[in-house]
Amino acid sequence: MRIAIAQLNIHIGNFDSNTEKILNAVRSAREQGAELVCFSELATTGYPALDLLESPHFIQKSNELLERLKEASSGIGIVIGAPRINPELPGKNLYNSAFFFANGQQLGFADKALLPTYDVFDEYRYFEPGKKFNTIEFKGKRIALTICEDIWDLVNEDPIYTFHPMDELMKDKPDLAINISASPFSEGQHRNRKKVLKMNAERYKLPFFYINHVGAQTDLIFDGGSLVVGPSGEVQDEMPFFEECVRTYELDEIMKMDGISKLQSTDRIALMHDALVFGLRDFFVKLGFKKAIMGLSGGIDSALTAALTCRALGAKNVHGLIMPSEFSSKNSVRDAEKLVENLGMSSDILDIGDIYDLFTSKLDAFFGKTPFDVTEENIQARARGILLMAYSNKLGHVLLNTTNKSEMAVGYGTLYGDLCGSLSVIGDVYKTDVYKLSNYINREEEIIPRSTIVKPPSAELKPDQKDSDSLPDYDLLDPILKMMIEKKYSMEQIASEGYNSEVVQKVWQLVHRSEFKRYQTAPVLRVSDKAFGYGRRIPLVGKF
Amino acid sequence: MRIAIAQLNIHIGNFDSNTEKILNAVRSAREQGAELVCFSELATTGYPALDLLESPHFIQKSNELLERLKEASSGIGIVIGAPRINPELPGKNLYNSAFFFANGQQLGFADKALLPTYDVFDEYRYFEPGKKFNTIEFKGKRIALTICEDIWDLVNEDPIYTFHPMDELMKDKPDLAINISASPFSEGQHRNRKKVLKMNAERYKLPFFYINHVGAQTDLIFDGGSLVVGPSGEVQDEMPFFEECVRTYELDEIMKMDGISKLQSTDRIALMHDALVFGLRDFFVKLGFKKAIMGLSGGIDSALTAALTCRALGAKNVHGLIMPSEFSSKNSVRDAEKLVENLGMSSDILDIGDIYDLFTSKLDAFFGKTPFDVTEENIQARARGILLMAYSNKLGHVLLNTTNKSEMAVGYGTLYGDLCGSLSVIGDVYKTDVYKLSNYINREEEIIPRSTIVKPPSAELKPDQKDSDSLPDYDLLDPILKMMIEKKYSMEQIASEGYNSEVVQKVWQLVHRSEFKRYQTAPVLRVSDKAFGYGRRIPLVGKF
Secondary structure, eight states: OEEEEEEOOOOTTOHHHHHHHHHHHHHHHHHTTOSEEEOOTTTTTOTTOGGGGGOHHHHHHHHHHHHHHHHTTTTSEEEEEEEEEOSSOSSOSEEEEEEEEETTEEEEEEEOOSOOOSTTOOHHHHBOOOOOOOOEEETTEEEEEEEGGGGTGGGOSSOSSSOOHHHHHGGGOOSEEEEEOOOBOOTTHHHHHHHHHHHHHHHHTOOEEEEOOEEEETTEEEEBOOEEEOTTSOEEEEOOBTSOEEEEEEHHHHHHOOOOSOOOOOOHHHHHHHHHHHHHHHHHHHHTOOOEEEEOOSSHHHHHHHHHHHHHHOGGGEEEEEOOOTTSOHHHHHHHHHHHHHHTOEEEEOOOHHHHHHHHHHHHHHHOSOOOOHHHHHHHHHHHHHHHHHHHHHHOOEEEEOOOHHHHHHTOSOTTTTTOSSEESSTTSOHHHHHHHHHHHTSSSOOSOHHHHHSOOOOOSSTTOOHHHHSOOHHHHHHHHHHHHTSOOOHHHHHHTTOOHHHHHHHHHHHHHTHHHHTTSOOBOOOSSSOSBTTBOOOOOSOO | OEEEEEEOOOOTTOHHHHHHHHHHHHHHHHHTTOSEEEOOTTTTTOTTOGGGGGOHHHHHHHHHHHHHHHHTTTTSEEEEEEEEEOSSOSSOSEEEEEEEEETTEEEEEEEOOSOOOSTTOOGGGTBOOOOOOOOEEETTEEEEEEEGGGGTGGGOSSOOSSOOHHHHHGGGOOSEEEEEOOOBOOTTHHHHHHHHHHHHHHHHTOOEEEEOOEEEETTEEEEBOOEEEOTTSOEEEEOOBTSOEEEEEEHHHHHHOOOOSOOOOOOHHHHHHHHHHHHHHHHHHHHTOOOEEEEOOSSHHHHHHHHHHHHHHOGGGEEEEEOOOTTSOHHHHHHHHHHHHHHTOEEEEOOOHHHHHHHHHHHHHHHOSOOOOHHHHHHHHHHHHHHHHHHHHHHOOEEEEOOOHHHHHHTOSOTTTTTOSSEESSTTSOHHHHHHHHHHHTSSSOOSOHHHHHSOOOOOSSTTOOHHHHSOOHHHHHHHHHHHHTSOOOHHHHHHTTOOHHHHHHHHHHHHHTHHHHTTSOOBOOOSSSOSSTTOOOOOOSOO
């Protein structure tokens, strides 16, 4: 049997264009001689459709798309993920299901049984867990059909669920397994996927066809990398990352091969780079925008953001504002200009000195003589925010946020100032990785000026300011933040790893005290296992 | 048996003060002659603790508090909600449980079986559903102990769950039922609660003691109103709304009485008023802040916000900034000043004309001669945002957001401008209710100037601007928004209710296109069944 995998980028809510894209993929699979074509999880709606799933008319549109696919299944089998209305309440209104069409009929369906409800996943909010497990017979083969999480609990050291859906399906003695997924990128996730597929193939002695979604939805980047794994666990093919692709496999060959010799490059920093560029591009494509703007300080965060954006959108669509104040060094403007030149993007210079003076003199009348403090620092950041948003409003450029994860964690940023922006490009990238990404971008030629990379980090909001005046060095800060955010260690646990308790306590307090800022900042492109945003929900409690 | 209900305000993460408060309530119950004292759901941690529940050291602190309570249970029974570590993985790490202590021992526990995972609730994210149901015997009485949602499915027209935990418990022939809850305020929720309790008491022919949490956590306002209901369904007592209270009941009397003659006032607008004042006050108390600031435009939204804030914090803790531009009418400043005088709060006037001129003239050099558009409107709103935040930074006042729900729905507000603020006070109040609340505040004397109430709404960001230039009248807009947001109607359904399809389509698009603004606005005090924020999750998809 010839089986095609259609790794597609679905645009939530745009049923017309999605229908066309899916039908085109069916056509393309047919042309490749496929007898069965498989799409990813919830491919009719896109993932995550969130509360749109609660709108009956949204589900109706998904059902209309399913009808079209059923009709299109003459002479070819089609597996596709879609919500299925629960016909037997009580329970949630929907199942997260895989439909199987062939010859204009529905051959069967499978409901997702294990519903991830952690981190960025909220599937119990919308779906009833599946409780029935039957293989589907097609062209003489019994197919075990599962959905994403259904096959994942094997890799968890502490299992989350009480059973494995594949164990149930094995009673029917399947000939092959298909798993349709929507598994977002994070560093290392491609390794987890291969491990999961390998463990399943070995345990069940079956070939696995694993279809992943590709495409970004705001903060989540689905990286593709769909897999075909032979019955003894070897990866037989890995589809490209960050690209749509329809590719057909002969089942008999998959049963015989012993694995491909060379997988795609999985260098951590290279993949993170590609993910950010892809996520950024798809954000613009899906919202119908073309042009971006950002502030350029001469520092490394805005330089990296600009470089990634030029790759995503093309330099001609990227504009930078260089907005020095009296506290900016000459070198900063020079570094920003050098970057603009290297990237071939456009820029303007707007000195904010007069704006700053006007605000502070106006406020002096009310505050009296008070010492320079964070108020004056923030006025500069917020004046820049106004100028950037004015460009955005007048010229239609989308403002991008340039804050890194380390800063965002400790609240080292001005709300409504440098925290402005529709999307945070590197808000899930620790400062130490900002350096690595910058060096990666410079690996063949100097794009981000070397002086930007080597100078000590500074917000330049007061005389001779350095990040290190108020924060530990990033080499020390980042591991503490990782333990706190990713590993949920207590202060005592972090200190027991050899870190100074006073430093740990200070970082701990900075993170908790700045939760209110993160309540109001842009969505963050997610590249780690625990990004700020939807997948991390900390109450505003003052202290803990 | 004498049973006390302790309706307390728990501060998430502040285990020391919570422990003291809970032990004091035990003491107070003892003094009232109680043999059993009952606390609300997850009373050791507060609700919702969100992802803090994933931190082992957070759970450890809760367990330490449970140990203290066990020790304190000599001579008195104690029922309290707390997370219980799941001793038998696989499964989630925790149960959402009720512990029963007496005489220094743990008599038993109950695990919540029905886990709400919709709207603002995410309980499947953290908890394993309970699967065992046993009553607990204490002083010769068998007690059926359940947690919040466990008794709620009776009122759902379409049941969500497959069984009722109380049905399971009835096999033990209980003498009374206790339900511990954390049920947040929304208009009408007090009625739902009484209906739930009545239906349960009637169905199971048991007296019910229903203990609710009181206190606000950011957007969620827990209103108390704990209930004691006799075995034939009559409410025997309703504890106060928005107040802590420890009150003791004699079970024998509860079995005999036929209901109280007079419940608390439940006027919709009066309750909404009290909820907002309470939510606002508790936000400040819990975060350790005293003083608030807001912009005063002379319009009704900022006037209502100021009036509510003066009630919550005392007028001496509230400061307003009046920031006219060339587009402000003289009357606006006069109305704002009148409001300040009526409320007894303080204010400053800062004309933003020079700031506006500086920004626009600076930008003209780059934009060239372009027509006045939303850019210039937003510059005014954002200049005001800078001034307000400067006050906040310099003087420690917390900036409050003054946007109403109708505006927030259609995106009629400037991101980083009038959408600034740490908390949105009336962001869940439709404009038509803003008028009703204002009239309620004025019911005895004119506090919000009458001229503010009667003039046509305007943002005053361009010459002779009126809200009605770009929006339908609020009497028309609000019902459309309610159908769209609260009822999830499609455009066709709304039109079929008798609304012009073009108007409906326009509103529909405005709501969807402004999702990105709501991603970045302040938490909103929740007073409806579907507020913007955590309980409403719409992806950024451009259109749907």
